[in-house]
Amino acid sequence: MGKDNRLTLKLGGTSPDDLSMSRLGKYLSALSDLYGSVDAVHFKDVSEGSACLNTWVDNVASYNAVIQRSISQANASGSSYLKLVTLLAQDGFEAKIINQDKVTILEFPSIKEDLPFIVRKKGKVQGKLYNVGGKDDSAPVKLEGANGETFHCEATPAMAAQLGAHLFKQVRVSGSSEWLKKDGKWKLKKLIIESYEVLEKSNLKTAFKALHDASGNQWKEEDDTQAILQALRALNCE
Structure with missing residues (x-):
């Protein structure tokens, strides 16, 4: 394992025993999308201290690329970032990504309601x-x-x-x-x-006259002029 190229998604509000296999799979899938570099990133295990999803990266270049992509996705509200945020919002978890030195690389917003x-x-x-x-x-x-x-x-x-x-x-x-x-x-x-x-707005009387004089229209025989006026106003005429 690359000891110096480790990244951990720390899920606050749960533990390895409480996290079902199905839910763990969803988080790992979303995390893989966020990290990119799929051939260089490896899953290690889930450890205590909340639920810590531990991964390691083959080399320094790929490690730096993973970090840059993760931050870029967060700044741009990219689809892979929003996928993770959605899962966190659904579960009410807090989360952050840290490196092997416990330095925070990316902290996710704490959302416990419908995600915008x-x-x-x-x-x-x-x-x-x-x-x-x-x-x-x-x-x-x-x-x-x-x-x-x-x-x-x-x-x-x-x-x-x-x-x-x-x-x-x-x-x-x-x-x-x-x-x-x-x-x-x-x-x-x-x-x-x-x-x-x-946008040029028509005067109401002008618009009414134009509609009234238009060939083939059905409003010449319309008895309810108020209905016509309401219809004109609905068309943003003044």
């Missing part, structure tokens, strides 16, 4: 632009959504300068986004603006 789920994708949101500011390379931009919620975005200084000309107007912004799901609800965590468009 983060998705990164191309996305878009729209609302009233009411804040463009900052003096750094990444300027904060805020939009007010239809339900009064705040959409937190970021833009380059050049993009922020363009957006500044449209304060208090309705805009739609698009770009790389992070969405947080918790308690069954999605919330925008952040959107990096890559493009935008100003």
Whole structure:
């Protein structure tokens, strides 16, 4: 065994006797995904002192690569990191990864409730632009959504300068986004603006007339004008 290339996942809140084989297998699978370097990392045993999942790595280069990957996955909320955090949250365990000198390499958050789920994708949101500011390379931009919620975005200084000309107007912004799901609800965590468009809202009377005059529409004979107005408002007309 590589005595100087050891890593231990220390699970607080349990012991080797309390950890079932099935659950141990899930933790080892998640840990293997987090570490990577599958041919160089070896499982040794589970020891006392909470439940300590002990591993060792073939050589210094692979050992350093495992540490770097683990920290990188944690910083980026990578899938293998979230897999471990999910298991810990389900069991209510605290955990950390330590080396052979008992130095903490990575400490996991203590979560005893539904784990927030983060998705990164191309996305878009729209609302009233009411804040463009900052003096750094990444300027904060805020939009007010239809339900009064705040959409937190970021833009380059050049993009922020363009957006500044449209304060208090309705805009739609698009770009790389992070969405947080918790308690069954999605919330925008952040959107990096890559493009935008100003949304022109129709005057209610103008929109009504356009719909009324449109060929082939069924609303000319509609007796309930209030229903029409409600439908127009639902389409974000003023």
